[in-house]
Amino acid sequence: MKMHMGKMAAVIIVLLAAVIYTLPTFNPGLWPHKKINLGLDLQGGMHLVLEVQTEKAVEGVIERMTYELKNNMKSSQARYVTLDQIEGKKISVVVEGKEHIDKFEKILNDDFKELRIQSRSVESDKLTMLLDLPEKEVAHIQKLAVDQALETIRNRVDQFGVSEPDIRIQGENRILIQLPGIKDTQRAKDLIGKTALLEFKLVDETHDVDAAVKGSVPPGSELLYEVREDPQTRRVVRTPYLLLKRALLNGSYLTDANVQIDSQYNEPYVSIKFDKKGAQIFEKITEENVKKRLAIVLDQKVYSAPVIQERIGGGEARITGRFTTEEARDLAIVLRAGALPAPVTILEERTVGPSLGTDSIQQGLLAGAIGGILVVLFMALYYRGSGLIADIALIFNILLIAAGLAAFQATLTLPGIAGIVLTIGMAVDANVLIFERIREESRGGKTPRAAVDAGFEMATWTILDSNITTLIAALVLFQFGTGPIKGFAVTLSLGVISSVFTALVLTRLIFDYFLINRKITRLSI
Numbered sequence: 001m002k003m004h005m006g007k008m009a010a011v012i013i014v015l016l017a018a019v020i021y022t023l024p025t026f027n028p029g030l031w032p033h034k035k036i037n038l039g040l041d042l043q044g045g046m047h048l049v050l051e052v053q054t055e056k057a058v059e060g061v062i063e064r065m066t067y068e069l070k071n072n073m074k075s076s077q078a079r080y081v082t083l084d085q086i087e088g089k090k091i092s093v094v095v096e097g098k099e100h101i102d103k104f105e106k107i108l109n110d111d112f113k114e115l116r117i118q119s120r121s122v123e124s125d126k127l128t129m130l131l132d133l134p135e136k137e138v139a140h141i142q143k144l145a146v147d148q149a150l151e152t153i154r155n156r157v158d159q160f161g162v163s164e165p166d167i168r169i170q171g172e173n174r175i176l177i178q179l180p181g182i183k184d185t186q187r188a189k190d191l192i193g194k195t196a197l198l199e200f201k202l203v204d205e206t207h208d209v210d211a212a213v214k215g216s217v218p219p220g221s222e223l224l225y226e227v228r229e230d231p232q233t234r235r236v237v238r239t240p241y242l243l244l245k246r247a248l249l250n251g252s253y254l255t256d257a258n259v260q261i262d263s264q265y266n267e268p269y270v271s272i273k274f275d276k277k278g279a280q281i282f283e284k285i286t287e288e289n290v291k292k293r294l295a296i297v298l299d300q301k302v303y304s305a306p307v308i309q310e311r312i313g314g315g316e317a318r319i320t321g322r323f324t325t326e327e328a329r330d331l332a333i334v335l336r337a338g339a340l341p342a343p344v345t346i347l348e349e350r351t352v353g354p355s356l357g358t359d360s361i362q363q364g365l366l367a368g369a370i371g372g373i374l375v376v377l378f379m380a381l382y383y384r385g386s387g388l389i390a391d392i393a394l395i396f397n398i399l400l401i402a403a404g405l406a407a408f409q410a411t412l413t414l415p416g417i418a419g420i421v422l423t424i425g426m427a428v429d430a431n432v433l434i435f436e437r438i439r440e441e442s443r444g445g446k447t448p449r450a451a452v453d454a455g456f457e458m459a460t461w462t463i464l465d466s467n468i469t470t471l472i473a474a475l476v477l478f479q480f481g482t483g484p485i486k487g488f489a490v491t492l493s494l495g496v497i498s499s500v501f502t503a504l505v506l507t508r509l510i511f512d513y514f515l516i517n518r519k520i521t522r523l524s525i
Contacts, residue, residue: 253278279315
């Protein structure tokens with residue numbers, strides 16, 4: 001009797017918890033628990049497939065190595081004739097004089113062991129060398145770029161505030177993104193696809209910017225533009241800037257970026273903070289370049305180019321640009337999340353409207369309702385009173401699945417609804433095994449209680465074996481499947497667990513109630 005009461009208390013606690021987790025889905029303001037999340041196919045949203053331009057990541061590494069190699073040569077007082085990045089992935093070097101050649105080769109062997117010598121020739125104390133990276137190192141950089149892009153995009157989406165986004169790597173260099181419930185798709189695309197490479201570069205004030213605009217850009221400089229829209233006329237004004245190509249500081253040293261309001265002009269701007277090392281570099285830059293213009297460049301676009309009036313300590317700066325509050329907020333998000341290691345391009349874009357999602361929900365619920373009604377009628381007609389007990393267990397089974405989706409914050413998709421409909425049929429399968437065993441024992445002359453005990457005892461291991469194998473298959477689908485398959489695997493897994501509970505615990509409890517408390521002498525089965 002004590003075991004009977006303990007089992008009843010456990011069942012009541014589980015069912016109460018299921019009701020508590022399920023109710024907010026139908027009445028969101030009831031209490032502050034999250035409701036069941038609907039997938040992209042049910043509530044609408046955006047589906048994107050991005051391609052990470054991993055070749056650009058390799059080119060970026062080669063560009064950095066070229067710059068470091070020049071610096072090391074300068075520090076060692078080794079002269080070179082040419083030292084340039086060519087074809088994106090190669091470094092061409094020409095060095096004259098035995099002394100300089102020896103110094104260069106020492107630098108190469110000591111500090112740039114990862115570089116591969118593709119070709120080397122020496123003629124009359126003139127060394128010509130072509131360097132690149134081995135295929136294994138290139139593959140590593142490309143994989144690292146995709147992994148970093150995935151994490152950066154995930155950070156941006158999380159800060160954007162999308163509920164239950166699905167972001168994963170697809171193939172070697174593609175990223176699949178599903179954003180359920182998103183309405184401003186253009187803003188989301190801009191936020192996700194922005195490289196957000198923040199750089200601080202000095203303005204080249206020794207050369208003529210007009211000549212650069214006409215095509216005469218001096219070596220070591222580059223021509224970039226500040227693009228502003230006049231709020232009165234709505235005309236776009238492009239202001240050219242001639243900048244020194246070398247970036248003195250970049251966004252990798254950022255620790256925070258927030259939107260602030262300028263008290264003088266009442267316009268939003270982005271306040272940025274550097275880490276300790278970044279603050280030291282920024283302080284040194286401003287100290288050494290007083291009265292010079294320092295341009296703030298984001299993704300090859302100049303946002304502002306103020307004159308440095310004095311040394312700036314504290315590691316703080318601001319980015320202005322006549323932003324709207326929303327533009328400033330999005331800029332702060334991408335800066336906090338970090339720059340993408342390489343540009344991304346949108347290969348595939350689909351937008352699912354909420355009306356299509358509503359139709360899917362209605363059709364899915366209709367299919368589930370019809371399937372459930374047919375199962376309920378069959379069990380009631382074929383197994384009579386015992387069939388009604390199985391029907392009660394089936395109702396609680398669906399309740400437990402809904403509660404599991406809410407409790408684990410899983411996403412319900414259209415294939416997930418298919419998994420629930422399948423579970424409705426599977427849920428009574430365990431009861432069928434038990435009832436057939438009870439029938440056999442009753443025909444053998446056993447009392448109702450003895451027949452029920454024997455029926456549950458003999459069917460339990462069969463039920464557990466079949467459901468465990470189904471659960472293993474569902475877990476494999478969840479681990480290795482894509483979005484729709486995962487949605488099916490989630491509801492199938494929850495359905496298997498809840499059907500075992502309702503068949504072996506809840507159904508047995510109801511039978512015990514009638515046999516022990518009501519003392520029935522004949523089973524309706």
